Amino acid sequence: MAVFLHGTTDGGLQKVYKQVVAWKLELEDDQPKIMVLSKDKKWINLLKPRKSYEDTIRTMLITIQLLHFVRRKPQASEKTLWEHLRGVMSTFEVRPSEDDFREHISLMKLFSERDQVLANSQLLLEFLEGKPRKRFGEVALDSSTLNQPFIADDDEVDEDIKDDADDDSEDESDLFDSVCAICDNGGELLCCEGPCLRSFHATRKAGEESECKSLGYTKAEVESLQNFLCNNCLYKQHQCFGCGKLGSSDKSKGAEVYPCVSATCGHFYHPKCVSELLFPGSEAEASEFQKKIVAGESFTCPVHKCVACKQGEDKEVRDLQFAMCRRCPKSYHRKCLPRRIAFEDIEDEDIIQRAWDDLLPNRILIYCLKHTVDEDLGTPIRNHIIFPESPEKKLVSDMQKSKIKELAKNKVRELARDRTTMKLVKATSSEGNHSKEKVVRSVTQHAFGIQKKEKSLKDQSRSDMDKAVRTVFDDNKTPDKETKPTASTKPVAKTLSSFPHIDSETEAKVLALLEKASSSLSLENITKKRSMPSTHTCGPRHIDKTITQGKVEGSVEAIRTALQKLENGGSVEDAKAVCEPEMVKQLLKWREKLRVYLAPFLHGMRYTSFGRHFTKVDKLKQIVDRLQWYVQDGDTVVDFCCGANDFSILMKEKLDAAGKRCYFKNYDIIQPKNDFNFEKRDWMKVNPKELPTGSKLIMGLNPPFGVKAALANKFIDKALTFKPKLLILIVPKETERLDKKIPPYDLIWEDGQSLSGKSFYLPGSVDVNDKQMEQWNLNPPPLYLWSRADWTTKHKTIASHYGHTFTEQEIPAEEGLVKKPSEVLAAEDHMEQEPSKGVATSQGTEARKEDTKSSGGRNKRFSAENCSGGSRKRRRSKKKAKVSQAKEDGKLSDMSISPDHLESRTRSQSHLPSEPVETPTERANNQDGYFSSGMEFGVTTGGNDIFKDIVNDDIDEIARRYTAPAAGEGMFNRNSHGWPTGGIGSHDYGVPSSDSRFSDYTRSNIDSLSRNTYSNDIDGYRRISETDLRAQIRLYGTQGQDERSQRNGMLLGGSDSVLGQPRLFPPPSYGPSSASMVSAMDRYAPRLDEASYVRPRNQGPLGPLPGTGSIFDYDIHGVRRDRPPNSIGFAPGPHPSYPHPGASGGWLDE
Amino acid sequence: MTSSEEARKTYAEFEEKVSRTVFLDNLSTQSALVEMENEKQARALISEMTNYPFMMSGMPRPVRAKPAKIEMFADRPPPPDRKIQVRWVDPSDPDFVVAKKLKQLCKKHNAEHLALIKHQLEEEEKLAKHQEETLKTNYKKFEMIESIVQDGTTSRLARHYGVRLDYD
Secondary structure (H helix, E strand, O other): EEEEEEEEEEOEEEEEEEEEEEEEEEEOOOOOOOEEEEEOOEEEEOOOOOOOHHHHHHHHHHHHHHHHHHOOOOOHHHHHHHHHHHHHHOOOOOOOOOHHHHHHHHHHHHHHHHHHHHHOOOHHHHHHHHOOOEEEEEOOOOOOOOOOOOOOOOOOOHHHHHHHHOOOOOOOOOOOOEEEOOOOOOOOOEEOOOOOOOOEEEEOOOOOOOOOOOOEHHHHHHHOOOOOOHHHHOOOOEEEEEOEEEEEOHHHHOOOOOEEOOOOOOOOOOOOHHHHHHHHOHHHHHHHHHHHHOOOOOOOHHHHOOHHHHHHHHOOOOOHOOEEOOOOOOOOOOOOOOOOOOOOOOOOOOOOOOOEEEEOOOEEEEEOOOOOOOOOOEOOOOOEEEEEEEOHHHHHHHHHHHHHHHHHHHHHHHHHHEEEEHHHOOOOHHHHHHHHHHHHHHHHHOOHHHHEEEEEEHOOOOOHHHHHHHHHHHHHOOOOOOOOOOOHHHHHHHHHHHHHHHHHHHHHHHHHHHHHHHHHHOHHHHHHHHHOOOOOOOOOOOOOOOOOOOOOOHHHHHHHHHHHHHHHHOHHHHHHHHHOHHHHHHHHHHHHHHHHHHHHHHHHOOOOOOOOOOHHHHHHHHHHHHHHHOOOOEEEEOOOOOOOOOHHHHHHHHHHHOOOEEEEEEOOOOOOOOOOOOOEEOOOHHHHHOOOOOEEEEEEOOOOOOOHHHHHHHHHHHHHHOOOOOEEEEEOOOOHHHHOOOOOEEEEEEOOOOOOOOEEEEEEOOOOOOOOOEEEOOOOEEEEEEEEEHHHHHHHHHHHOOOOOOOOOOOHHHHHHHOHHHHHHHHHHHHHOOHHOOOHHHHHHHHHHHHHHOOOOOOOOOOOOOHHHHHHHHHHHHHHHHHHHHHHHHHOOOOOOOOOOOHHHHHHOOOOOOOOOOOOHHHHHHHHHHHHHHHHHHHHHHHOOOHHHHHHHHHHHHHHHHHOOOOOHHHHHHHHHHHHHHOOOOOHHHHHHHHHHHHOOOOOOOHHHHHHHHHHHHHHHHHOOOOOHHHHHHHHHOOHHHHHHHHHHHHHHHOHHHOOOOHHHOOOHHHHHHHHHHHHHHHHHHHHHHHHHHHHHHHOOOHHHHHHHHHHHHHHHHHHHHHHOOOOOOOOOOOOOOOOOOOOEEOOOO | OHHHEEEEEEHHHHHHHOOOOEEEEEOOOOOEEEEEEEEHHHHHHHHHHHHHOOEEEEEEEOOOOEEOHHHHHOOOOOOOOOOOOOOOOOOOOOHHHHHHHHHHHHHHHHHHHHHHHHHHHHHHHHHHHHHHHHHHHHHHHHHHHHHHHHHHHHHHHHHHHHHOOOOO
């Protein structure tokens, strides 16, 4: 059977219709690649399915994404998997669920047979075996496997962060019930804001499936609800979970029922009920406890202990998870669950399903044996919830009832009377007076006052009479419109029209018009018309409604109580019953979300929409001064987020002066005043076709940063699709580095200093003195110049020619021969196999031992590429197993089911520059393999599909290159890539600064910071191949963490000799290596990076002025103060004893 | 005829000025006419203001931007070729009825206009209250969480539990 491929290519310009004969799936890249082989032997990469096929292929794509994710992160937990899948598949309407890949088990099997990593994946295995999962109705899908130890891979954590930032729909109510309180089923729920912590199906439709009677709202009503409070919480009348009776929970008016203090519980009890439940045997104890509760002491209800074994819950252990009855305070451990409470019907024994997994997060939902399960409903009869009626409402409704009756009576009379009045009005005055009076008297028996008045007005005229009648009407509050005597209103209406005050008629008319007009409008349509930048479409404009006040209040209370318990000597077990550890984390997540949501409010003047901040013109001038030399005639300078559009103009001035004719293109989402070559466009929507080819492109400059540099990353990723030869960037340090991208870019230089201080301003902002508001960062974003790999050589020559790499660090030119510590160490590492090279081998090993020792206490979040040399070693020790695995994968992971291996390989190779530039993952592997033997290095590199081709071709040669005493280009390559990353300080640390706008709300960060950063410090120290220092480091390793942080500065102060040290180590092995051009060029790299290390030495003691900081200022403030001359190699460690309370960095104004 | 030419010129200049002026409504209690450098900028300003919320001190304001109209300028020059004649009309004159009708219509429009404005103000107030309430409750939640984060309760508890917290 012939299969044809139909679609478009070249961004929709060209149609494709070809027969295809084979397909393959590549899982190694950032994104899974699906390719088909056309009949004329060309691999075609498939991008997007046709809209009409989306439904068909959706499940397939999900399966592929699953495989891809598992392949890349075999250790990941199921939860992260789902998060990932949801993120990737967000363009589809239906969320990915387990059902989606159930149909594709065979495909998954196929791949797991062919791929070692997949075969070893526990997660995949579970899916393949089709773990029995009971569900009823729609189930929240966020069940995370608990058996899975959460081994967070470094990259993975990073991704998690990103996902957090991107994906707001992430399972928020993980700790709280995610089922309707009425019918105990999941679905679209409305959370009560109050202390009951319950959720409900708000509309009948939402609860259709489980025949839930729901709250009976309409959809429109739900949408207009701001803070929903269930009637129980509204009137502070809650049911006792023990006896089911309603009682007042209003503490100010003498409560009858009291809430359980546990953070996630939300049940109320009569003190008597709960005491009896807690102390079933002893009345004395119970009454004692009852008194305590009434006196205000908090309690945890019996739900939090297993009925069978009296032990607490541990959600982390599957067997110790709780099965909780939805109708009464009874809980069992999973292991203690009686057999008769079964997960499925057993007909023979007359057992009916009473337990459901997966409905509650990490818990089992049960109905205990006390309740008879209704066979039709599948649940006990749903009469368990009593909503109180409002006391006032009751009164009101009673009154209304009687009123209505009265009104009905009156109305009849009035109608009769009206007729008579009308008649009488026409009658003669004296007669009229009499009869009218009679009528009035008879009608308004209770309005005596008026009657009296009426009597006194006997002889008054008709018009007066009319007035009186109307007063009577008003008093009776009758709907008087239709009964109004027309005779009297008509003239009134006429007179009104001549006065410009708003009469009810006009008002009604206008309102009717308005209604008509507004019915044709919908919020959706209007928001559609507003073009938001694509980066902000899913912004936090709406706060998650599951963060209810009740939950927050409860959790806060619970956390306080838990701590109190612990500090009063209670057991951790008890505290956990009150507040589980996850709750604390959850709370912090909420805080984060609220903070993002409230950002404009919290930051007031300093808030800037879309993260816009402009670089000051004088800073731009400096940048332009430096950048101009790299620009060639005919290049196009693109500013993808031009702000005030100053950069291009400055650039043009400079380039015109130099006689270079260049083109400019500036994009932004908001029109600047200056429209020089400006196009109002969303950068994310610029098509690569619209700009010249990459080798003529220079891109920059200052993208919005976003939370955790998420926006900066997006902008850069977009820019990379144009493959510009140069990228000049002002981005925060936590931005993903371009040498980590595929294909990687090379760093020409990095300048952490020039943008310190008041380098930015907020657009359009004017303070009270009419001055632009300045903005500056405690942790200034560095200025980077990145080059496409094939241009690196050229750009580096320019850099060295104009001294861009040196002016900063003021290193004499012959530095080229003098190695900086990194190289020395690298050499050391390298030499391990070749002791004859003799550079501090023993130290090297020692250091490594040290590493393994200290790495234990280090937190796992630390990604190896953020740490420096030392951490790389650590990685090796940690991941040794992985590496060897990876080696095999290299061979096994070729998934193509196709006749044409070679072709595909060469294709994938082709996008690489001619010199072997490694991808980040590869690099890690390389380093690992590197230590054991040259040969192994080659093989390990093979683990990566891109590099593989080269290696396969000539493993021997590469091996030779790496093992050669001359330490060839590979060595240098590694340095050039590895070092810069070492230099920028830890990623972990970067996080706080990323959402820099929130800086002053993170005062308590210091705590965590200091904990995070030890490892970096150590790494920094280890780089220095100095014996006595090493001894000190060893000291560190044995000390407690806190002490360590205290001592950093002192120890460093003592090691004065370090500075010169690296230079005294001219590794002989490097001499011969400078043979090839490539390696000679690459050798600059370490020196360039040295900018960051050497600099402080020349600057002398810089005060710890916030804002003047380069990387150092921020990272190692304390260090530098203590020992200004010695900062080489110490940079990456953010200093724990950071002196500023606002240490979280970010935009601070004075 | 220099005076008529002059008038025409002034009027053309005025029209040009109007075209590059933006009317900002709902600023607070007032509105403003903002004169831009050229018409293009004025148009850009209007589109930006319509597209994005207008932020002031970090808070959105319901400011609206519209192209200015000639009638908005109190000091506008008279159109050059218009002649206005004023005369008394006798109640018996047929024009008297017409004038009367126009006057009535004008008043009616005014009344409707006022009704509309009244309604709008009410709506705005409702919305503002609603938003304020939302903000307040959310801020309250934030404060609550912040209070225990600030006094170190969370971190101490986490330490007891042996859990690492990620503050950021």
